[in-house]
Amino acid sequence: MVFVSLPVMRRSLFLIIGLCPLPLAAFAGDPGLNGRWRLEAAQSSKLDGWTGVDLVIAADGPKVVLRYDMSWRQTKVSAVNRVDTWHPVSISNFFRIDQRHMAVYAQSGQPARVQAEWIDGGRTLRVEAEVTVEVSQGNQVMRLYDEFRLLEGGGELELIELHSTRNRPLVYFFARVADASPTTP
Amino acid sequence: MKALLTAIFVALLPAAGLRAAPAAPVRAACVMHFDGDWRVAGGLPEKAMLIGLQGLANRGAPRFYIVQAPSYQWEITGPLCDFYRSAYGVAFTEVASADQALSLFGRYVRGYVVWDRNAPTSLNVAFTIAGLEDALVVDDELIPLAERHGLRRIEDLRGRYTGKTDAQITSDARDRYWARCNHDSIILMGGQSGPIRVPGMADWGVQGRMFFENLSADPGHPDELALERRFMADLNPNGTIFGWHPYGKDTEEEHTTLLSTYGLKMEGLQSLPNLSFNSQFTFTPGFRFTNNHTIARDAHPVAGRKAYLSFIQSDGVGLGVWTKPGRGRIPLAWGAIMSWVKYSPAALEYFHESATPKDYFIGGLSGPAYMYPNHIPAARFGPLMHEARDLMAVLDERIFEIMDNSAADGNVGNADLTKETVDRYYREFPDVIGFVNGYGPARTRDLRDGRPMISYDYYVDPGRPREEVAADLDELIALNPIRPYFCLVHVRETNDVNSLIEAIGSLHGPVEVVPLDRFMRLAAGAKTYVTRYQHPDDPKHFTAFDATPKKAP
Numbered sequence: 001m002v003f004v005s006l007p008v009m010r011r012s013l014f015l016i017i018g019l020c021p022l023p024l025a026a027f028a029g030d031p032g033l034n035g036r037w038r039l040e041a042a043q044s045s046k047l048d049g050w051t052g053v054d055l056v057i058a059a060d061g062p063k064v065v066l067r068y069d070m071s072w073r074q075t076k077v078s079a080v081n082r083v084d085t086w087h088p089v090s091i092s093n094f095f096r097i098d099q100r101h102m103a104v105y106a107q108s109g110q111p112a113r114v115q116a117e118w119i120d121g122g123r124t125l126r127v128e129a130e131v132t133v134e135v136s137q138g139n140q141v142m143r144l145y146d147e148f149r150l151l152e153g154g155g156e157l158e159l160i161e162l163h164s165t166r167n168r169p170l171v172y173f174f175a176r177v178a179d180a181s182p183t184t185p
Numbered sequence: 186m187k188a189l190l191t192a193i194f195v196a197l198l199p200a201a202g203l204r205a206a207p208a209a210p211v212r213a214a215c216v217m218h219f220d221g222d223w224r225v226a227g228g229l230p231e232k233a234m235l236i237g238l239q240g241l242a243n244r245g246a247p248r249f250y251i252v253q254a255p256s257y258q259w260e261i262t263g264p265l266c267d268f269y270r271s272a273y274g275v276a277f278t279e280v281a282s283a284d285q286a287l288s289l290f291g292r293y294v295r296g297y298v299v300w301d302r303n304a305p306t307s308l309n310v311a312f313t314i315a316g317l318e319d320a321l322v323v324d325d326e327l328i329p330l331a332e333r334h335g336l337r338r339i340e341d342l343r344g345r346y347t348g349k350t351d352a353q354i355t356s357d358a359r360d361r362y363w364a365r366c367n368h369d370s371i372i373l374m375g376g377q378s379g380p381i382r383v384p385g386m387a388d389w390g391v392q393g394r395m396f397f398e399n400l401s402a403d404p405g406h407p408d409e410l411a412l413e414r415r416f417m418a419d420l421n422p423n424g425t426i427f428g429w430h431p432y433g434k435d436t437e438e439e440h441t442t443l444l445s446t447y448g449l450k451m452e453g454l455q456s457l458p459n460l461s462f463n464s465q466f467t468f469t470p471g472f473r474f475t476n477n478h479t480i481a482r483d484a485h486p487v488a489g490r491k492a493y494l495s496f497i498q499s500d501g502v503g504l505g506v507w508t509k510p511g512r513g514r515i516p517l518a519w520g521a522i523m524s525w526v527k528y529s530p531a532a533l534e535y536f537h538e539s540a541t542p543k544d545y546f547i548g549g550l551s552g553p554a555y556m557y558p559n560h561i562p563a564a565r566f567g568p569l570m571h572e573a574r575d576l577m578a579v580l581d582e583r584i585f586e587i588m589d590n591s592a593a594d595g596n597v598g599n600a601d602l603t604k605e606t607v608d609r610y611y612r613e614f615p616d617v618i619g620f621v622n623g624y625g626p627a628r629t630r631d632l633r634d635g636r637p638m639i640s641y642d643y644y645v646d647p648g649r650p651r652e653e654v655a656a657d658l659d660e661l662i663a664l665n666p667i668r669p670y671f672c673l674v675h676v677r678e679t680n681d682v683n684s685l686i687e688a689i690g691s692l693h694g695p696v697e698v699v700p701l702d703r704f705m706r707l708a709a710g711a712k713t714y715v716t717r718y719q720h721p722d723d724p725k726h727f728t729a730f731d732a733t734p735k736k737a738p
Contacts, residue, residue, distance in 0.1 A: 049597040100597040101644040103626035137665040165663035168656040
């Protein structure tokens with residue numbers, strides 16, 4: 001019987017994996033997801049406290065930048081989540097599309113642990129995060145599960161969001177912004 | 186002939202006013218029913234003329250009342266008319282036309298002033314002149330009607346303000362008329378702009394010889410803001426801005442912040458009708474407010490292991506929900522407009538008399554009228570809150586509501602109070618059993634001397650699907666895991682109570698909807714909420730005004 005040390009076994013495993021003809025999607029998303037997407041409010045879960053949402057996706061290998069350009073009356077907010085489909089990351093100002101009529105506040109001083117993965121052949125980006133929020137009774141952790149799905153035809157994006165604390169999913173539909181203009185609605 | 190008979194009838198109205206009693210002999214007044222056409226190019230000119238006439242006719246006695254269309258923002262004009270009949274013994278005679286109204290009340294008018302449809306802001310100048318000169322407000326098409334009733338031209342604004350900005354028009358009017366106007370109050374005739382204007386409060390301004398303006402408080406309009414500051418600085422201490430901010434130019438937050446820095450009070454809205462009539466009544470003899478308290482001030486109820494919800498509607502009791510089906514099915518607290526003790530006692534008595542056992546009145550908003558307390562000068566805070574306490578005592582109210590959206594953006598954002606402001610409220614209101622804060626959600630919370638200050642955890646948007654409302658409330662309950670959890674909910678005035686009840690019924694886990702006073706006493710005994718005030722690092726939407734009022738040059 002031959003015993004192989006753990007580091008050697010791990011290197012071998014990586015070598016085997018590297019030689020396997022895995023689908024490219026295991027490492028990269030569909031380039032069709034890249035670009036600016038604008039919320040289609042009428043088709044989406046009712047969103048309180050925001051009148052406009054633009055989502056800008058820029059994927060480069062395992063690195064994915066999710067930028068949110070939010071608007072409400074005179075308020076304009078831009079926020080970025082940088083995720084990595086290879087490694088969990090810690091994001092100090094994790095942004096989520098919040099229902100602003102609820103007293104649930106982001107806590108910038110509490111980093112969120114975030115995991116991301118390309119699934120469904122790269123057409124879906126799955127993001128899971130543990131986010132600390134401030135509520136009446138203090139700080140609480142909310143577990144988020146997001147899927148950013150490129151829909152058939154490539155012109156629409158669906159974001160499904162589950163909260164560990166919410167018994168209904170939030171579903172948002174976005175349409176591709178053709179000219180990729182930086183303005184929000 | 187009918188007009189003549191009515192004119193004789195009204196001429197016999199008692200000049201001393203109607204201090205009516207239910208058992209008193211029938212008193213006479215006139216009523217006119219308006220349609221809902223407020224277009225500048227449609228029904229506005231005649232309505233503006235009639236509302237101004239109402240202000241003149243009601244000087245000295247309540248003679249002329251207007252019932253608005255069912256679609257009107259203030260839905261109480263019809264029910265209140267019925268209440269004047271039943272409780273005050275007022276016998277109303279219907280006025281069918283503007284011509285008839287002039288026949289009835291022309292004797293209170295000395296002449297007419299012509300405003301210019303091509304410069305709609307000139308209507309404000311015309312209302313100002315109307316109050317000072319006892320003038321009828323007409324546009325060019327109504328001149329023949331005025332002259333048929335023997336009225337002569339006092340001023341003609343046509344062409345005077347062509348091509349002028351609002352700042353230029355108002356500055357000119359200030360130079361001409363302000364010195365002669367009432368300096369205790371001013372009419373901010375804002376609200377809608379463009380093709381629709383709703384100057385429902387103009388009767389009150391004309392009656393009281395107030396200056397009318399619609400200046401912006403947006404720092405992006407420096408000329409208008411500077412002029413508005415001059416008016417506010419000129420007003421007497423404890424002055425009042427009646428009306429509402431101009432929607433097309435600035436925000437409610439900007440204007441309310443500005444007037445609060447001068448220690449002034451806001452009495453809205455610019456569409457509020459009949460103050461010239463309502464203000465001349467007192468409560469009926471022997472009437473006394475008795476609020477629907479459900480718990481003793483010093484009771485110590487023990488909270489269970491559940492979530493407690495309590496609901497408040499604070500947008501002005503005369504707006505919306507009160508007249509809609511469903512009221513009385515759940516405990517609901519109402520932000521009564523306390524100053525109506527002075528301006529519309531009959532309306533407050535009407536609300537009291539039509540209240541169900543589940544309706545509960547609370548004081549506010551932030552003071553004796555609407556203002557933002559983080560910006561009230563320290564020297565003015567005490568006198569203003571003294572006035573508020575007196576009004577609360579009349580209305581038998583034990584809970585006070587506070588709202589400061591100076592750093593918010595509409596009904597979202599930072600609506601919190603500084604610790605200094607919270608300290609002031611606890612000092613000035615030793616007899617309340619609790620404070621409510623916010624409009625949209627907020628996170629100012631405290632508990633001192635067994636008296637909680639709790640902010641709204643949720644705002645029910647009227648357009649939000651009820652299944653989402655239920656999911657939101659369930660989520661708040663899940664996010665606040667300690668029991669009891671105290672969840673204060675603000676119900677926007679246009680909500681449907683019946684659908685709200687359905688949403689509550691679908692919540693998961695032990696939940697109880699309780700009256701607000703019981704909610705406060707329960708929260709006093711189980712502090713599961715975290716003390717918090719506005720923090721300097723909290724995001725602020727609006728910070729453009731400095732806190733020091735500028736005196737007029």
